[in-house]
Amino acid sequence: MSFAISIGARIRKSPYFDRTVSDGVTAFTTYNRTYMPTSYGDLQGEYWRLIKGVSLWDVACERQIEISGPDAAQLTQYLVPRDLSNCKVGQGKYVPICNHQGYLLNDPVLLRVEEDRFWLSIADSGVLFWAEAIAGERGFDVTVQEPDVSPLAIQGPMAEDVTADLFGDWVRDLKYFWFQQTELEGIPLIVARSGWSKQGGFELYLMDGSRGGDLWDLVKEAGAPYGIAAGTPNVIERIESGLISYGTDTIPRANPFEMGMGRYVDVDLDVDFIGKSALREVARQGPGRAFVGLVWPGETGPACENPWGVFHEGRQVGFVTAAQFSPRLEQFIAASILDVSVAGGAEADRPPVTIETPDGPVTAAIRDFPLC
Amino acid sequence: MSFAISIGARIRKSPYFDRTVSDGVTAFTTYNRTYMPTSYGDLQGEYWRLIKGVSLWDVACERQIEISGPDAAQLTQYLVPRDLSNCKVGQGKYVPICNHQGYLLNDPVLLRVEEDRFWLSIADSGVLFWAEAIAGERGFDVTVQEPDVSPLAIQGPMAEDVTADLFGDWVRDLKYFWFQQTELEGIPLIVARSGWSKQGGFELYLMDGSRGGDLWDLVKEAGAPYGIAAGTPNVIERIESGLISYGTDTIPRANPFEMGMGRYVDVDLDVDFIGKSALREVARQGPGRAFVGLVWPGETGPACENPWGVFHEGRQVGFVTAAQFSPRLEQFIAASILDVSVAGGAEADRPPVTIETPDGPVTAAIRDFPLC
Numbered sequence: 001m002s003f004a005i006s007i008g009a010r011i012r013k014s015p016y017f018d019r020t021v022s023d024g025v026t027a028f029t030t031y032n033r034t035y036m037p038t039s040y041g042d043l044q045g046e047y048w049r050l051i052k053g054v055s056l057w058d059v060a061c062e063r064q065i066e067i068s069g070p071d072a073a074q075l076t077q078y079l080v081p082r083d084l085s086n087c088k089v090g091q092g093k094y095v096p097i098c099n100h101q102g103y104l105l106n107d108p109v110l111l112r113v114e115e116d117r118f119w120l121s122i123a124d125s126g127v128l129f130w131a132e133a134i135a136g137e138r139g140f141d142v143t144v145q146e147p148d149v150s151p152l153a154i155q156g157p158m159a160e161d162v163t164a165d166l167f168g169d170w171v172r173d174l175k176y177f178w179f180q181q182t183e184l185e186g187i188p189l190i191v192a193r194s195g196w197s198k199q200g201g202f203e204l205y206l207m208d209g210s211r212g213g214d215l216w217d218l219v220k221e222a223g224a225p226y227g228i229a230a231g232t233p234n235v236i237e238r239i240e241s242g243l244i245s246y247g248t249d250t251i252p253r254a255n256p257f258e259m260g261m262g263r264y265v266d267v268d269l270d271v272d273f274i275g276k277s278a279l280r281e282v283a284r285q286g287p288g289r290a291f292v293g294l295v296w297p298g299e300t301g302p303a304c305e306n307p308w309g310v311f312h313e314g315r316q317v318g319f320v321t322a323a324q325f326s327p328r329l330e331q332f333i334a335a336s337i338l339d340v341s342v343a344g345g346a347e348a349d350r351p352p353v354t355i356e357t358p359d360g361p362v363t364a365a366i367r368d369f370p371l372c
Numbered sequence: 373m374s375f376a377i378s379i380g381a382r383i384r385k386s387p388y389f390d391r392t393v394s395d396g397v398t399a400f401t402t403y404n405r406t407y408m409p410t411s412y413g414d415l416q417g418e419y420w421r422l423i424k425g426v427s428l429w430d431v432a433c434e435r436q437i438e439i440s441g442p443d444a445a446q447l448t449q450y451l452v453p454r455d456l457s458n459c460k461v462g463q464g465k466y467v468p469i470c471n472h473q474g475y476l477l478n479d480p481v482l483l484r485v486e487e488d489r490f491w492l493s494i495a496d497s498g499v500l501f502w503a504e505a506i507a508g509e510r511g512f513d514v515t516v517q518e519p520d521v522s523p524l525a526i527q528g529p530m531a532e533d534v535t536a537d538l539f540g541d542w543v544r545d546l547k548y549f550w551f552q553q554t555e556l557e558g559i560p561l562i563v564a565r566s567g568w569s570k571q572g573g574f575e576l577y578l579m580d581g582s583r584g585g586d587l588w589d590l591v592k593e594a595g596a597p598y599g600i601a602a603g604t605p606n607v608i609e610r611i612e613s614g615l616i617s618y619g620t621d622t623i624p625r626a627n628p629f630e631m632g633m634g635r636y637v638d639v640d641l642d643v644d645f646i647g648k649s650a651l652r653e654v655a656r657q658g659p660g661r662a663f664v665g666l667v668w669p670g671e672t673g674p675a676c677e678n679p680w681g682v683f684h685e686g687r688q689v690g691f692v693t694a695a696q697f698s699p700r701l702e703q704f705i706a707a708s709i710l711d712v713s714v715a716g717g718a719e720a721d722r723p724p725v726t727i728e729t730p731d732g733p734v735t736a737a738i739r740d741f742p743l744c
Contacts, residue, residue: 004399005377006410007677008607009693010496010620011401027376029383030402033496033619038378100508105501124382124405126498129477133505136472136646235380247405248382274508305379321381 011035014060015150015212023230031061031124037232046231047327050199054158054223055231059196059203060150060212065108065127068117071140076118078138079131080110081256081273083266087112092177092192095120096256096264097127102278103253105130107246107261109194111179111205121151121205123246134274148209153233154219155201158226163202166222167191171202179205184218187211196233198241198370236324239335242293242369249291249321249335251307255279257287258337260369289318290343293371294334294355294364299325301332302358310336310364311354317342320355328372334364342366383407386432387522387584395602403433403496409604418603419699422571426530426595427603431568431575432522432584436491437480437499443512444488450510451492451503452482453628453645455638459484464549464564467492468628468636469499474650475625477502479618479633481566483551483577493523493577495618506646520581525605526591527573530598535574538594539563543574551577556590559583568605570613570742608696611707614665614741621663621693621707623679627651629659630709632741661690662715665743666706666727668736671697673704674729682708682736683726689714692727700744706736714738 005028012034014020020037027039037058040046049055067076077084080095087093089112097106097120106127108120120127131144154162163171167182171191174180179192190205206215220228238245244259256265256279267280294310307319318338326333334355342351343366350366377400384406386392392409399411409430412418421427439448449456452467459465461484469478469492478499480492492499503516526534535543539554543563546552551564562577578587592600610617616631628637628651639652666682679691690710698705706727714723715738722738 001379001393002376003379003397004374004411006399006401007373007375007675008401008620009623009676009679010617013678021373025375027378029378029380039376099501099504126501129471129498130501130505132471133502134509137506137509245382248380251381303379304381306385307381 005035014058015206015209016058016060016152016216019213019216020058020230025230032063032122034061034063036061037230039232040230043236044327047234047236049227049229049231050156050197050234050237051328052157054154054156054162054226054228056216056219056223056228057153057155057232059153059233062121062151063146064119064121064149064205065131066117066119066145066147067131067142069142070116071142072116072118075131075135075138075140075142076110077271078273079134081265081267081269081275081279083269084110089113089115090178090180092179092194094177094264096261097130098256098275098279100275100278102255102275102282104246104250104256104259107244107259109177111190111192113190119149125246148207150206150209150212151203152206152215152219153195153201153203154223155195155197156199159201162219162223162226162228163191166218184215187215189215196243197237198243199237235322236326239293239322239324239333240326240328240371242291242335242371244291245322245335249337251319251321251337254289254337255282255287257282258289259291262287286340288340289337290340291335291337291369292343293367293369294320294336294353295329295367295371296332296362296364298332298362301325304334309356310338311356312342312351317353326372333371338366377407386430387578387581388430388432388524388588391585391588392430392602397602404435404494406433406435408433409602411604412602415608416699419606419608421599421601421603422528422569422606422609423700424529426526426528426534426598426600428588428591428595428600429525429527429604431525431605434493434523435518436493436521436577437503438489438491438517438519439503439514440489441514442488443514444490447503447507447510447512447514448482448490449643450645451506453637453639453641453647453651455641456482461485461487462550462552464551464566466549466636468633469502470628470647470651472647472650474627474647474654476618476622476628476631479616479631481549483562483564485562491521497618520579522578522581522584524576524578524587524591525567525573526576526595527567527569528571531573534591534595534598534600535563538590556587559587561587568615569609570615571609607694608698611665611694611696611705612698612700612743614663614707614743616663617694617707621709623691623693623709626661626709627654627659629654630661631663634659658712660712661709662712663707663709663741664715665739665741666692666708666725666736667701667739667743668704668734670704670734673697674731676706681728682710683728684714684723689725698744705743710738
């Protein structure tokens with residue numbers, strides 16, 4: 001089954017859209033109401049380029065929610081259950097955003113761009129309305145908006161060389177999630193060591209949407225000696241690495257402890273934040289589910305277009321949310337959210353589980369992330 | 373240019389998804405993180421079926437935000453600038469939802485399902501997070517959630533006959549936006565006189581997602597004598613009728629007065645609601661822009677994939693957000709948001725404007741909705 005995606009003004013085009021088209025993009029999804037490339041027609045080739053070389057991704061759909069003004073630090077801390085008191089200008093932190101019941105609403109990277117200016121570099125959910133509502137009800141003196149900022153990711157083991165060739169060797173000293181504002185041939189941007197893979201790399205936060213094509217071309221040119229080519233966030237590698245896909249893995253609703261984000265929740269923080277009492281209770285009781293990997297033998301299988309039920313001794317114990325063949329593990333792998341009754345404890349003690357795929361049941365072993 | 377849409381678990385499939393596939397759907401968009409059919413490959417044929425006959429639409433992507441509990445009426449009124457004190461159980465109302473600055477966040481139909489249970493049948497934006505944030509901050513005793521409810525639209529001049537054949541002649545007495553809960557061969561649903569066209573019709577709010585295929589088949593069977601077939605919300609008819617597409621027409625941000633929704637804002641209401649003081653100020657000053665139609669001669673033209681600039685005497689005065697050839701008017705038509713300097717006053721007094729389309733400039737006349 002293959003269907004066209006409608007192109008219209010309701011869904012936004014990224015500043016790199018035309019370049020992704022000329023580079024042969026074949027499929028899109030939408031993400032934060034923006035077209036996001038999902039395939040250039042060669043998933044395995046793109047996978048190996050990410051694992052062994054360097055890949056260029058249009059991730060402009062990773063929108064920024066900017067909180068600025070005198071109360072920016074206060075509002076941002078209230079939105080986030082992680083201690084931000086030690087977050088410096090130029091530093092990023094991976095943070096949960098939770099509602100009053102402690103359920104995860106997003107898992108952005110937070111960037112402290114200036115003392116009183118924060119960006120939440122968000123996954124696909126309505127954080128703009130969330131932050132506006134809280135600011136409005138609390139009467140905080142802030143501006144909440146989505147600025148003209150569009151990330152472009154350079155990912156893979158050769159990404160550092162490409163980025164250093166573009167900007168200078170100082171990028172090699174950037175710590176993970178730290179960033180620096182700079183420009184490239186007059187294009188204003190932020191260079192951050194970050195990205196939705198575990199293969200290393202950088203994200204260039206383009207700060208002028210009219211320069212998207214120019215930036216794309218400059219990165220392609222610098223990456224040519226390293227064999228760079230356009231790719232997309234890779235569904236195989238993200239399962240291998242256990243990266244959360246908000247909205248895919250967080251069904252029906254999940255708390256940060258279930259998703260392995262417990263270390264980013266400071267329930268004893270001395271300032272208030274949304275969901276504090278609910279999260280404290282989850283921390284006390286321990287989470288009921290766990291975000292874990294599943295592995296089973298096989299080279300081919302159906303696509304996971306809807307969550308698949310996972311069973312143990314006839315009882316449903318969770319869902320598979322994504323599944324792919326792993327070329328490195330040479331078996332099938334899945335991301336899943338499972339009851340701790342099966343997914344708790346040491347790997348060796350966990351029972352095999354049964355996944356109900358559209359092609360019939362398979363028996364899988366429960367593994368911790370990363371899978372390789 | 374045609375690209376595939378990725379199918380994965382992050383975007384939800386409607387309960388009617390399989391039936392739309394077997395009925396020949398060719399394209400989708402996403403809407404409220406749900407796949408929404410946008411074409412069966414024959415826009416003009418689907419248009420005439422809507423205008424002269426009856427069409428069946430999967431609009432399950434029109435999700436419901438349910439507010440229930442002791443404080444449901446209080447929260448709902450606080451979210452909505454329209455007086456709800458006279459809204460009865462079984463009655464729907466078209467309402468703006470605005471933020472604290474008076475900007476439109478959504479334009480749902482509100483249904484009072486029970487005394488203490490409301491549904492907001494939403495356009496494409498994050499109202500769930502918005503309502504949760506307000507409820508959480510205000511400490512209202514409510515539950516805010518998205519229930520298992522998936523609308524199916526029957527639209528066109530023959531829709532009433534089809535719906536009466538299915539449910540009985542009582543549906544003919546339903547007033548616009550009123551509804552009644554019932555069932556059809558054991559399928560629980562609500563029948564409402566509503567829908568995103570001005571050709572008349574009903575929406576069946578399916579209340580059990582597992583019965584989507586059954587409901588689709590029953591409606592197809594009842595509609596067969598009337599020539600029913602699968603269609604989609606029609607981009608031509610919606611421009612002709614001046615129906616707002618939230619997110620398409622509301623750029624960059626719009627207030628309800630600009631969008632012609634001023635009559636649904638009660639700025640002198642004696643209870644508080646979000647955006648009240650900002651909206652009162654807009655009401656006092658009058659809106660700066662207007663949502664109006666544009667018409668110009670021509671049978672073919674480019675697709676409006678991004679907003680097009682509209683100019684008068686060299687100055688940009690707004691945007692075209694959607695454009696199509698109208699078979700009834702036999703000319704090109706567009707939805708636009710324009711400064712009142714050109715779009716205010718009587719139609720005859722308005723100057724022609726220049727639209728910068730990708731194929732070059734065209735000169736258009738400014739018309740009030742509906743265009744036909």
